Amino acid sequence: MNRFARMPFFVQLMLVSGTAMMIPAAYAIGLREWDDARAFVYAAVLFSSLAMFIAIARFRPERTEDRDSAGDRDREGRNQLLTLLATYTLLPLILAVPFDEATKTTTYFNSYFEMVSALTTTGATLFDDPTRLSRPVHLWTALVGWLGGLFAWVTAVAVLAPLNLGGFEVISSREPGQSETRASQITRIAAAPERLARFTAKLFPIYLGLTLALWFALSMVGSSAYVALCHAMSVMATSGISPVGGLESGGAGFMGELLVFAFLFLALSRKTFTADHPRPDAPPLWRDPEMKIALALMITVPIFLFLRHWVSVLEVSGDWTFWRALSSLWGSLFMVLSFLSTAGFESSGWAEARLWSGLQAPGVLLMGLAIFGGGVATTAGGVKLIRLYALVRHGEREIEKLISPHSVGGAGANARRIRREGAYVAWVYFMVFAFTIAFVMMLLALFGVEFEEAAVFTISALTTTGPLIKVAGEASMSYASLSDPQKVILAGTMVLGRLEMLAIIALLNPEFWRR
Known part of the structure; x- marks a missing residue:
C-alpha cells in the first residue's frame, strides 16, 4: 500500500481505471455479451500492464533528503496541480477505449466526449436513445461518473484546500493559490502522495457506504438492481447519468424520488458527510452557511412558483385537485434541489409544476440554480454556495451601514x-x-x-x-x-x-x- 501511494498520481489513476474496467466486464460475462466482455477485459489488461511498467520504471527508494528538499516539494506541488488538469483531459482517452470498442456505432472522439462528461460528473450524453448503448456500457459510464465524484471529493480536500482554491479561499485568511507556508512553496502539503492516500482511505468508505445504502433502498422501492445501482452512483456523483432516460423510467416512483431527494443533500455542504474539526459542541448542520443558503432557496423558490398560480396565472385552467397541486409543489421542490446540486434529475411532477405556475420554459430559473451550485468539496459544480453566502452577508452589511453609518458589524472575526x-x-x-x-x-x-x-x-x-x-x-x-x-x-x-x-x-x- 505504501508503494502504491508513492507511485506517480497519474499512474495510480491508470491502475484504478484498469481495475474498474473489470466490473462491467464481469457484468457482461454474466449477461453473456461476449463482445462487450472482451472489450473491457482487453482494455483492463492493457492499461493495467502499462501502468505497472511505468511504475516500475519510475520507482526509486525514498530518501530523507528527497523528502525534505524544498525544490522537490515545489516541483511535486506543481505536478500535482498539473495532474488534475491532465486527469480530466488525458485520462478520458484511456476510459474511452472500452466504450468505443463495445459500442461500435460511434466514433472514438464521441466516446472521448462521453468519458469527459462522465469523469467531470456533467452527465452530458450524445446518445439520446438509451437503447443504443448496451447495459455494460451504461454501467461503465455510470461507474466513471461515480469515480469522478470520488476524485472530486478527495482532490478538493487534499489538493485544492491547501492551495486555498475551490471555494476555500472565501473562509481562509490566505490569498488564493497560497499554501499554508509561503507563496513560493505552493502545494507543499497538497503535493504529498501520502496526503492523497490518507484522504482517500478516509472518504472512500463513506462514499461507498452511502452508495450501497441508496442502491439497496432504490431496489427495495421498485427499481431493478441494475437501474438502482446506476442511479445510486449518479446521485452520489451528481452526474445525472441514467441508463433508462431518467428517474421517471426507473420504476421506483415517488418513493424513489424521495430517496434521491434525501441523498442529494450531500452535495449542499461537505459538513453533511465529514467535519473539519469534530467536537461535542459543534453547531448543528442547519447553521452551516452553505446549508442556510440552500434551505432558503429551497423554501422561497417553490413557494414563489406555487403562489404564482393565483397571483398572475389566472388564465390557467383545468381539473386541478388537491393532489395535483401537491404534486406540482413537490416537483418544484425536487427540481430546485436537483439543479442546485447540479445533478439535473427531473421530477415526474415537474410538468404539473410548470402548468400550475404558468411558466412554460423556466430555463432562466433552472440555469440560475445550476450557476449557484452546491457546497465546497462536494461533487456539485457551479459557483458554490459559500461564495453566494459571502456576497449575501456583504450586501446585508452594506444595507446596515446605509441605515446606520456608524454601526459596528458583529458576529466575530470569521464573519x-x-x-x-x-x-x-x-x-x-x-x-x-x-x-x-x-x-x-x-x-x-x-x-x-x-x-x-x-x-x-x-x-x-x-x-x-x-x-x-x-x-x-x-x-x-x-x-x-x-x-x-x-x-x-x-x-x-x-x-x-x-x-x-x-x-x-x-x-x-x-x-x-x-x-
Missing part, C-alpha cells in the same frame, strides 16, 4: 472576514465565471450555434449539469446535434467547470514556475 475579504474574492470569481460564460458563448457562436442554445449549452457544461439542456429551453436540445469543433469547446468547458478557473489562474502565477 467579518467573510463579509470583507471573502466577499471580495467571491465577487472576483463571479466575474471570472461570467466572463468565461461570455467567452464560451462567443466561441460557440463563431461555429454557428444560436444565442439561446449557446447560453444553455455553455451553462450546462460550465456548471457540470448536462441534463440542463433538456429542460432549460422551450424545446429539448441535444448534444448529438453539435459538430465536432463545438463538442471540443464544450468538453474543454466541462473541464474548466470541474477544475475551476482559479486553479487555472494559479498555474499562470510566475512564482509557481520559479526554481
Whole structure:
C-alpha cells in the first residue's frame, strides 16, 4: 500500500481505471455479451500492464533528503496541480477505449466526449436513445461518473484546500493559490502522495457506504438492481447519468424520488458527510452557511412558483385537485434541489409544476440554480454556495451601514472576514465565471450555434449539469446535434467547470514556475 501511494498520481489513476474496467466486464460475462466482455477485459489488461511498467520504471527508494528538499516539494506541488488538469483531459482517452470498442456505432472522439462528461460528473450524453448503448456500457459510464465524484471529493480536500482554491479561499485568511507556508512553496502539503492516500482511505468508505445504502433502498422501492445501482452512483456523483432516460423510467416512483431527494443533500455542504474539526459542541448542520443558503432557496423558490398560480396565472385552467397541486409543489421542490446540486434529475411532477405556475420554459430559473451550485468539496459544480453566502452577508452589511453609518458589524472575526475579504474574492470569481460564460458563448457562436442554445449549452457544461439542456429551453436540445469543433469547446468547458478557473489562474502565477 505504501508503494502504491508513492507511485506517480497519474499512474495510480491508470491502475484504478484498469481495475474498474473489470466490473462491467464481469457484468457482461454474466449477461453473456461476449463482445462487450472482451472489450473491457482487453482494455483492463492493457492499461493495467502499462501502468505497472511505468511504475516500475519510475520507482526509486525514498530518501530523507528527497523528502525534505524544498525544490522537490515545489516541483511535486506543481505536478500535482498539473495532474488534475491532465486527469480530466488525458485520462478520458484511456476510459474511452472500452466504450468505443463495445459500442461500435460511434466514433472514438464521441466516446472521448462521453468519458469527459462522465469523469467531470456533467452527465452530458450524445446518445439520446438509451437503447443504443448496451447495459455494460451504461454501467461503465455510470461507474466513471461515480469515480469522478470520488476524485472530486478527495482532490478538493487534499489538493485544492491547501492551495486555498475551490471555494476555500472565501473562509481562509490566505490569498488564493497560497499554501499554508509561503507563496513560493505552493502545494507543499497538497503535493504529498501520502496526503492523497490518507484522504482517500478516509472518504472512500463513506462514499461507498452511502452508495450501497441508496442502491439497496432504490431496489427495495421498485427499481431493478441494475437501474438502482446506476442511479445510486449518479446521485452520489451528481452526474445525472441514467441508463433508462431518467428517474421517471426507473420504476421506483415517488418513493424513489424521495430517496434521491434525501441523498442529494450531500452535495449542499461537505459538513453533511465529514467535519473539519469534530467536537461535542459543534453547531448543528442547519447553521452551516452553505446549508442556510440552500434551505432558503429551497423554501422561497417553490413557494414563489406555487403562489404564482393565483397571483398572475389566472388564465390557467383545468381539473386541478388537491393532489395535483401537491404534486406540482413537490416537483418544484425536487427540481430546485436537483439543479442546485447540479445533478439535473427531473421530477415526474415537474410538468404539473410548470402548468400550475404558468411558466412554460423556466430555463432562466433552472440555469440560475445550476450557476449557484452546491457546497465546497462536494461533487456539485457551479459557483458554490459559500461564495453566494459571502456576497449575501456583504450586501446585508452594506444595507446596515446605509441605515446606520456608524454601526459596528458583529458576529466575530470569521464573519467579518467573510463579509470583507471573502466577499471580495467571491465577487472576483463571479466575474471570472461570467466572463468565461461570455467567452464560451462567443466561441460557440463563431461555429454557428444560436444565442439561446449557446447560453444553455455553455451553462450546462460550465456548471457540470448536462441534463440542463433538456429542460432549460422551450424545446429539448441535444448534444448529438453539435459538430465536432463545438463538442471540443464544450468538453474543454466541462473541464474548466470541474477544475475551476482559479486553479487555472494559479498555474499562470510566475512564482509557481520559479526554481
